[in-house]
Amino acid sequence: MxxxxxxxxxxxxxxxxxxxxxxxxxxxxxxxxxxxxxxxxxxxxxxxxxxxxxxxxxxxxxxxxxxxxxxxxxAGGGGGRGGRGGKRKKTKDPNAPKRSLSGFFFFCNEERSKVKAQFPGYGVGDIAKELGKRWEVCPNKQKFEAMAAKDKLRYEQVCYTFFSILSIL
The missing domain is CATH 1.10.30.10 (High mobility group box domain)
Incomplete structure (x- = not known):
């Protein structure tokens, strides 16, 4: 072929x-x-x-x-991406449920405002670095990991419902 x-x-x-x-x-x-x-x-x-x-x-x-x-x-020459082949990115269903957050993201959501207040001149990247440093020494990671586990269950239940509805349609 x-x-x-x-x-x-x-x-x-x-x-x-x-x-x-x-x-x-x-x-x-x-x-x-x-x-x-x-x-x-x-x-x-x-x-x-x-x-x-x-x-x-x-x-x-x-x-x-x-x-x-x-x-x-x-004329529809192969590739279609300026000569660079490869897979096309799948379009995400806008109605699909949001993915579950990790413990680190729950931590960041809670701590970001504190970092911004402490370092008002920091940009997005600097804030992320500071959050990463704080996560490494975070004494109550279990709290955020528990939040992540709970969110994962929520996501799995919502996905099950979402995809079972799609299969019916």
Whole structure:
């Protein structure tokens, strides 16, 4: 059975320029190993030094490639994600029950306001780090773990009801 061909993404004018530079380098230095960081830096410097007239050739190539890409994607070429295959994300049922919370999340819900009051200049990430540190030394984790166990039971009951209703429909 033939393998489904994936839609190749469109290339930018700069990508065409780098591809051309690479081909020229291979012709001048066959068999030589290319150090990507140095090669990339030199290409970038050349590209910045080029005027609009010199870049026009590569911009035309990019326009043609964009037309090819648009034509293939309109025809339903494989992949459908800009040439990157993979699974599509499932859409979540908006009526599905909310997942149960872990003990850590119950802890965070209780402690977040205290951390915000104590450290008003903290951003979201800093607050999360502080909550993580406090969770590590939390003396009453059992309380929050019990809340999580109770919420897990709630979730399982709601899921059972939700999916049994769906099976009836």
């Amino acid at each position: 033939p393998k489904e061909s994936k839609l190749r993404g469109k290339m930018s004018s700069y990508a065409f320029f780098v591809q051309t530079c690479r081909e020229e380098h291979k012709k001048k230095h066959p068999g030589e190993q290319v150090v990507f960081a140095e090669f990339s830096k030199k290409c970038s410097e050349k590209w910045k030094a080029m005027n609009a007239k010199e870049k026009k050739r590569f911009e035309d190539m990019a326009e043609k490639d964009k037309a090819r890409f648009d034509k293939e994607s309109a």
